[in-house]
Amino acid sequence: MKTNWNRITLIAAACAVCVGVFATSANATDWGPYQVDDRRSGYTYMTDESRAMQVDSFQNPGMIWVEQGADLWNETNGKAGKSCASCHGDATESMKGVAARYPVYDEKAKKLQNVETRINTCLEKNMQAEPYKWESKEMLSMTTFINNQSLGMPVDVKIDGAAAEWYEKGKAFYYERRGQLDMACKHCHEDNAGGIIRANTLSQGQANGFPTYRLKWQKVGSLHRRFRGCNKQVRSAPFGNGSDEYLALELYVKWRGRGLPVETPAVRN
C-alpha cells in the first residue's frame, strides 16, 4: 500500500498545532517575578484589587507596621542604653537581604533562628531589654520593617551544613498528616493549590510575604500565627510560636518558595 505522506504530514502538523495551543494555554498568565518555575507566590492567587493594594505602598495597609518599626529601630531600649541603630546603623543597608536568607542556623545558639527569635536574642543579650512578645505590636512592627528592607529580593535560604537537619525536620512536618481531619500541609498546598475550598482559593502556601497583612485579620500577622491557624483548621494541636517545629517548617516552606521575591508586607485574604 502506498503511504499517503501528504496526509501524515497534515496530521503531524495538526498535532504540532494542538501541542502548541496547549503549551500556550498552560502558560497563559505571565506572573513575572511572582512565579519561578512551578513555584507561585500567593500574590498570583489573589484578586486584582488585592494585588493593586499590595504593590502601591500608599494603599498597602501593612506599611503602617513598617513605619512603626522604623521608629522603634531608632528608640533606645534596655539597660545597655542602645537602640537597634546603635549597632546596625541604617536598616535600609544593614537589614537588606535578611528576609531573603532567614531562617539561618546560629552557631552560638546551636539552633535555627528566624527574624523574630533573632530580634529577641539581640534585645536580651545586646540591649539588656525585655524580649518582645510574639504577635505584639512591637514584634510585628519590627519584623515587618526588617523584612520590608528585602522587598523584591529572591528568597535564598541555606539548607546545607547544620541547617540540613532542620530542613529535613520541616519537610517531614509538611508531609505528616495531623489532626482529627488528618491532613498534611501538602494535601492543600501541593496537591490542591489553585483549587477552591469553600469561598477561598488554595495557594501554594508560600512564606515570602510575611508578616502578611491579612484582610481577614485586619492587621499583619506572622508566619507562625498562620501555621497555628492552619493546624487548628485541621483540628490539630498547634505548636508554639517560635517552637523548633515551626522554625523547621519555616525553613522548609521558605525553601519551597526559593527564588520568589520577598513581598513583606504582602496583602492576602
Add this chain to the structure above:
Amino acid sequence: MPSLKTLIPAIAASVLLAGTATAGDLVSYKVVDYGIPSSLTGKAGDAAAGEKTFVNRKLGNCLACHQVTKLSAHPFHGEIGPSLDGVAERYEEPQLRLQVVNAKEINPDTIMPAFYRTEGLHRVLKNFKGKPVLTAEQVEDVVAYLKTLK
C-alpha cells in the same frame, strides 16, 4: 443448636476478624469490595437529617470541597473534591458508606477526612480527641442523603 457458651466466643472472634475493627467506642464494621455492606447502626439513616449534617460546617461540611447543584441555595461550594451530583448513580450504598467512614481505605493519599475513625491520628486538638467527626447515626444519615443524589 449451638449453646450460648459456644456462641459468645464465636461472636467475639468474628468481631476481631472483621476487615477493619475500630477500637474505642466506635462500632466495628467489615469492608467488602471497597464498601461497608451493613449499616453502622443496624438501620437505615434519615435522609432529611443527613442533608442537615452534610451542610453543617461543624459536622459534615461536605460543601467545603464538593459541589451539589440541589444545594445551590447554600453559598460557596468547593471544587477540590468531585461534584456529588448523581453520586448515587455511580456508587452503591456500601461504597458510599466506606467513602464517608474512611476514604483512605480506597485511596490512601486522599485529602478527604475519615468521618468515622479515631485511631492512628496525630496530634488531635484536645476537644476532638477520641471522637469521630460524625457519629454512626450521622454517618448513616449522610449515606441516606447521598442516596437521594440521582
